[in-house]
Amino acid sequence: xxxxxxxxxxxxxxxxxxxxxPLPLFPRLIEWYTLREISDPNGFLSRTLRFVSAIRGLxxxxxxxxxxxxxxxxxxxxxxxxxxxxxxVSPRIGSLSDTHGRKKILLFTMIGNILSALVWIKSTTFASxxxxxxxxGLSEGNVQLAIAILSDVTTPENRSKALAHVGIAFAICFCIxxxxxxxxxTKPLPASNTFGLELNVYxxxxxxxxxxxxxxxxxLTVALPETRGKGIKPVENKLKSNGKSTNGAAVSKTRSxxxxxxxxxxxxxxxxxxxxxxxxxxxxxTFLTFDLFDWNNKQNGMLIGSIGIISALxxxxxxxxxxxxxxEGVMARRGVSSCALALVFLxxxxxxxxxNPTLARRLLQLGAVCMAFTSATVVNSLTAFASLQCEEEGFxxxxxxxxxxxxxxxxxxxxxxxxxxxxxxxxxxxxxACASYWTVGPTYTYAAGALAMFALSMHMRKIARK
Numbered sequence: 448x449x450x451x452x453x454x455x456x457x458x459x460x461x462x463x464x465x466x467x468x469p470l471p472l473f474p475r476l477i478e479w480y481t482l483r484e485i486s487d488p489n490g491f492l493s494r495t496l497r498f499v500s501a502i503r504g505l506x507x508x509x510x511x512x513x514x515x516x517x518x519x520x521x522x523x524x525x526x527x528x529x530x531x532x533x534x535x536v537s538p539r540i541g542s543l544s545d546t547h548g549r550k551k552i553l554l555f556t557m558i559g560n561i562l563s564a565l566v567w568i569k570s571t572t573f574a575s576x577x578x579x580x581x582x583x584g585l586s587e588g589n590v591q592l593a594i595a596i597l598s599d600v601t602t603p604e605n606r607s608k609a610l611a612h613v614g615i616a617f618a619i620c621f622c623i624x625x626x627x628x629x630x631x632x633t634k635p636l637p638a639s640n641t642f643g644l645e646l647n648v649y650x651x652x653x654x655x656x657x658x659x660x661x662x663x664x665x666x667l668t669v670a671l672p673e674t675r676g677k678g679i680k681p682v683e684n685k686l687k688s689n690g691k692s693t694n695g696a697a698v699s700k701t702r703s704x705x706x707x708x709x710x711x712x713x714x715x716x717x718x719x720x721x722x723x724x725x726x727x728x729x730x731x732x733t734f735l736t737f738d739l740f741d742w743n744n745k746q747n748g749m750l751i752g753s754i755g756i757i758s759a760l761x762x763x764x765x766x767x768x769x770x771x772x773x774x775e776g777v778m779a780r781r782g783v784s785s786c787a788l789a790l791v792f793l794x795x796x797x798x799x800x801x802x803n804p805t806l807a808r809r810l811l812q813l814g815a816v817c818m819a820f821t822s823a824t825v826v827n828s829l830t831a832f833a834s835l836q837c838e839e840e841g842f843x844x845x846x847x848x849x850x851x852x853x854x855x856x857x858x859x860x861x862x863x864x865x866x867x868x869x870x871x872x873x874x875x876x877x878x879x880a881c882a883s884y885w886t887v888g889p890t891y892t893y894a895a896g897a898l899a900m901f902a903l904s905m906h907m908r909k910i911a912r913k
Contacts, residue, residue: 451600452609454670455593459616461663462589465564465656467624467755471747472632472649474737477521479648480573492573495521522881525580526730530873532584537870540588541595541863549596549859550673552588557664559586564657570647589663591866598834598858599674607770607831614827615762621755621822628652629748675859704853707836711861713910714833715868717779720903721825722872724896725786727880728793729818734881735793735889736811739800750815757819766823775832780907782824783900789817790897797889826869832910833865834858 469476484492544552563583570576593613601609631651647653702710736742736750770778792814799807838856855861883892 455596456612458663458667459593461659463616463620464624465659467620468628468652468656471625471629471744473522474734526877527874529580529584530870533870534867537867538863541859545857545859548673548675549592550671553592556586556588560660568650568653571645595858595862596674603835608767610831611767618755618759618762622752625748625751629744632744708855711833711836714829715865718829719868719872722869723876724899726873726876730877731880731884754815754819758823761823775828776910779825779828782821783904785817786821787897787900789814790893794890794893837861
């Protein structure tokens with residue numbers, strides 16, 4: 448990797464390592480807050496639980512369903528807050544980076560991430576923990592700005608390979624972050640080291656998160672150069688013998704700005720719909736194992752970690768090589784089809800938990816493998832496709848002045864809006880999936896998701912041909 452690409456990759460590993468640490472902790476964390484605050488009738492969590500119970504009573508008798516489903520719904524609400532805030536701020540972060548520079552805005556967002564971790568360490572109430580999620584949702588900009596930086600320093604011809612490093616960073620961190628978080632969740636901070644302060648039950652994972660984010664901030668300050676407006680000249684288009692381009696890079700140059708804007712709009716819609724479904728199953732997976740298998744943090748961490756390992760192997764061995772041959776659209780569609788298959792396995796699973804536990808676990812493993820393939824392909828491919836529609840920054844070869852860029856095709860703004868659409872999906876998806884799980888159970892929830900994902904795969908045939 449080139450120097451800037453290496454810096455971006457390492458910063459993403461630090462950032463996503465910090466992001467994935469709390470993932471397996473959510474069910475038990477909410478359970479801890481519930482047991483801690485249930486005796487306070489005026490507390491934020493107690494009022495929320497009363498509202499949940501009242502709504503639940505309209506649909507069915509509580510005795511017929513697991514009381515753990517309330518925790519599932521609360522988890523959906525918690526996940527939606529972060530992503531909804533990302534939906535709001537991502538376009539603004541992207542636009543600010545176009546105006547003031549990638550590095551300056553990235554460092555500014557890191558301050559918010561560090562503050563979020565500090566609040567988590569001290570959050571002994573559900574309300575204070577939600578505050579840390581709000582701060583984090585308003586601040587997180589590393590991924591979208593990393594994509595913009597990589598787009599600045601790569602040609603359209605090699606951009607898909609460069610952006611694959613984002614997916615590899617995700618996969619690596621999903622391998623190590625959740626198991627590390629689960630391990631240190633069992634290692635409470637000794638009372639002698641708390642200086643008399645009351646801390647969160649998972650203060651040790653929170654402190655590790657804080658350290659990682661602090662190291663990342665120092666690293667970016669020292670090592671990352673400014674890349675806005677320093678794009679490199681694209682190389683000549685290389686075509687296959689049949690006259691078709693090996694990816695979308697060459698083809699995108701022949702399209703008018705209006706056509707590229709329309710493609711980006713279509714990709715934003717696909718991004719929203721896909722992540723609306725996928726994030727629902729992704730978020731409820733640890734709640735599914737909590738509900739049906741009564742898994743602990745360690746077991747959930749191993750599950751998420753195994754998905755990350757498989758995804759990393761696919762990213763490094765298959766996706767980077769195959770995308771240049773089949774195109775970003777085809778690769779994304781394959782990932783969507785794999786997710787539909789995963790949802791089929793998960794829909795069948797609950798029917799065998801009591802009658803054939805071994806088969807139920809095998810179905811969970813098959814679903815996890817299919818989800819790993821989806822994680823390795825869809826978002827990266829759609830992001831690379833969207834990036835290829837953006838206009839390249841640089842200088843006009845005739846006048847020597849900075850090249851004029853269509854405002855809707857500026858990388859920071861366009862990719863920020865693209866990421867924003869996905870974050871809207873991530874905001875809506877967990878809430879709908881958890882509410883459905885809470886109302887009709889996992890079988891109908893995942894079956895409906897499978898049908899929706901199959902329909903999306905069929906709809907993507909047109910975009911896969913572009």
